[in-house]
Amino acid sequence: MTLKVIISGASTGLGRALARRYADSGATLGLIARRVDLLESLVAERAEAKVSLYVADVRDAAALRTAAEDFIVRHGCPDIVIANAGISHGTLTECAEDKEVFEDILTTNVIGMVNLFQPFVSVMRTVGQGSLVGIASVAGYRGLPGSGAYSASKAAAISYLESLRVELHGSGLSVITICPGYVVTPMTVDNPFPMPFILTAEAAARKIVGIIERKKSFAVIPWQMAIVARVLRLLPNFLYDRLFANAPHKPRISYKDHKEN
Secondary structure, eight states: OOOEEEEESOSSHHHHHHHHHHHHTTOEEEEEESOHHHHHHHHHHTTTSEEEEEEOOTTOHHHHHHHHHHHHHHHOSOSEEEEOOOOOOBBOTTOGGGHHHHHHHHIIIIIHHHHHHHHHHHHHHHHTOEEEEEEOOGGGTSOOTTBHHHHHHHHHHHHHHHHHHHHTTTSSEEEEEEEEOOBOSTTTTTOOSOOTTOBOHHHHHHHHHHHHHHTOSEEEESHHHHHHHHHHHHSOHHHHHHHHTTOOOOOBOOHHHHHHO
């Protein structure tokens, strides 16, 4: 059976690696991203793949509904929907100019996931099969200094996906939460601190595809980061605060630069 796979944030990083991997396996793809040039270059790399492109921002619910309707008409109900689109920037609550960056990160990383899944849930429920996959992060386990918006968004994503999983229990649909550690993507390239157990996007995509195939409900990759994340979650607040109070922060950017990227 030929898989039908939707991927948001497909133009760069992990999303692009996932698209390549599924294209190489012969899947029919629906790829969503904001940058048409990068989507087209991906299609050119995999000229034999069966792909529908959708230029859309995941914050735009109407655009995602239109994309979903078009994909379903062209190819039928998808087997896998991967909410991968996300953004990350350093933020500080004390800086008033960061408020809009907070809003964009939370809207993209959480509401964008809801916007992607919503048009497909009833159709997939009717068919009685399929997987809804959310890319969260180990950053959602504890609040990281200088990354309040990103950590909050990923913590919210983890809880949202759990709620959705329970809501859809018994429907035939799988809800899969994947929490990567550090992955080589445009989001991590400027991080001014060590990134232990970092994976290439291709290696992370390979692991994620395997997790989806096994329909594992929750996974952290790589396994070493799963251990680190569990230890951090168990640390009492006084010790966590002491250890991370002086940790390097993800670089902040101006709102103008944020809007242009």
